[in-house]
Amino acid sequence: MTTTWDPAQYLRHADHRARPFTDLLARVPDLPSAPPRIADLGCGPGNVTAVLADRWPTARVTGYDNSPEMLARTEPYAGPTAGGGSLDFAHADATTWTPAEPYDLIVSNAALQWVPGHLDRFGDWVSALLPSGTLAFQVPDNIDAPLHALMRELAATARWKSRLGEVLRREDSVHAPGVYLDRLARLGCSADVWQTTYQHLLPGPDPVLDWVKGTGLRPVLTALADDPEARDAFVAEYRDLLREAYPAAEYGTVLPFRRLFAVARKGV
Template identity: 80%
Template sequence: MPAAATPTWDPAQYLRHADHRARPFNDLLARVPDLPGTPARIADLGCGPGNVTAVLAERWPTAHITGHDNSPEMLEQAKAYAGPTAGGGRLDFTFADAVAWAPTETYDLIVSNAALQWVEGHLDAFPAWLDALVPGGTLAFQVPNNIDAPLHALMRELGATARWKDRVGEVLRRTDSVHTPAVYLDKLAGLGCATDIWETTYLHVLQGQDPVLDWVKGTGLRPALTALADDPDARDAFVTEYRDLLRAAYPSAAYGTVLPFRRLFAVARKEA
């Protein structure tokens, strides 16, 4: 697995923009149909700190929900949500790497929120995941689809410069980490699913000093921060250069700093 797929995560940094990050997950769930099982069995791949996994228990209060993540730091944070749910269901969390996750039971819903962009070859995992769905079950996910935005393009350009290419040039997310909507539609529909694919561009209005840098420190910049963790001076120098590029690309206004952010959504329902 590429180094970019295994950064060290900082739950506190990630959660600094929790409201903005949770909105796409709620928009995804709004398009998920009723689940066939009562109580439902749900897997959340790449559950992170557990805050959006807990939202699943609000939609399906009697469900048994398991969050999977390969970050010990995120799973430690998620522990706060584990246990019986208010509706009589159960919420638990376990270590699992999505690229190698092989379901050992059947599910009514397999869902993933902003995680598959880190999973190399995730298209190849879809057949096994769909096999693990009960008839009428659903695979639903959303991923950032903005790898061409200044947020990432500037990071890659900086990482490719002579000073940084040997340190971070190979760890950043590649431009092919997310496929086009048509590729996902063709794959999932070809596997026999009733498939709904769409994109949304959110205009996040962020507050504070260098808020776009603060945002990306929780996500896309993690591979570079991890690669430079043993050299704080180099890490700080890279972040400062990147910060200056972001300031020019995302100027602030009186009401805040606008971060346009495009996301791709997929809901694939297995034939009943």
């Protein structure tokens, strides 16, 4: 099953989702070329890809994604940049994408958790980096949080198991920090791997459900798209579980959200 994405829903929490990318880029060292060549793998609607042009104004940046819905939203960002560089976008699947040219930076923001076997892709990506080039990525690292655990538990109940038992991400979709450090170091990189837990304060009714409708719940919404009654029933059950797990306060609802970051610089 190919997951259908909703860019408008995803962008409803754009500020919260963009902050980890900014934090990731802050740890990226100087790039070897001027102007640099950059790939954004899993670029989504392109809003954070544009941040790369702010950091490296002369860069030639290509954002890659396998979602037609997301790529359709990148058009406003494509073209020459104010610093003399360029932004463009292309279809590619991270499970098979192998760079056709050298890169100074390959970056990925909240995408590799959707790529089974992504550890095995690092070799091709590091090989495509110029000497002193960088591979940098961040992924949600909270598959054990109520946000996901409750979704999996509900999908595994008798009512839903036959339709949803195999559609959700598994607990091994993101690995332990030490696993990433070991793999990147064995590829000849100096690697910096860390975790951060953000305390997102979300406004409005059922904001955690609204958040997850743009990301983790997409496989369920796709699988039940042809049965609106069933879709709405699952969402209502899941909503009630989230209300208990993430209670609202008078100032909003707090969503603790852990992420894993890695910045790996290739040797000279």
